[in-house]
Amino acid sequence: SQQGEEDPQALSIQEGENATMNCSYKTSINNLQWYRQNSGRGLVHLILIRSNEREKHSGRLRVTLDTSKKSSSLLITASRAADTASYFCATDGLYGNEKLTFGTGTRLTIIP
């Protein structure tokens, strides 16, 4: 089942601008993770936010979580060409289920 839905499906911005991607999910969660996938490759973990956290930072990444709205956003500041990739959110379920449910992804293109 598709728990997460990312929005927008595709996003193109100029290098140096900020990129914001959103994720909505349907059931209660223990934590939410964001992954990046470069074209034709495997996914790489970026950042995790727990259900009792509202915001988290890691380098140029900022993640927010609103459990009342069942939504999260990923902000990439000062984008670079190397940020061009697909970004996926993943949720684990209320009891820290070891299985993750991935969204459909946002395709981000950074224009040099």
Place this chain on the structure above:
Amino acid sequence: DVKVTQSSRYLVKRTGEKVFLECVQDMDHENMFWYRQDPGLGLRLIYFSYDVKMKEKGDIPEGYSVSREKKERFSLILESASTNQTSMYLCASSFPGRYDNEQFFGPGTRLTVL
């Protein structure tokens, strides 16, 4: 660093063939996963294994089976490949209760069934 490897990056098979996709991880992870990824559908879980010889069906197990005889190796088997199994297949592993269930992915196998 965790390393997850998959036996092939690209694979072309014919309808009806039996296909084996192999995945190996080198970090002693208990959990291993097989996903398929299709445009617009994201990642869908095919099978999950939480220990040697233990497996659990995911969301789309039909037409697939798995084997886990050793902890580090998890195989996905297409008993009789069909064209609708043309897809990108991703293997992942994780350590239960550690790193908040972060999953580590292999590079993927792009399978084409003709």
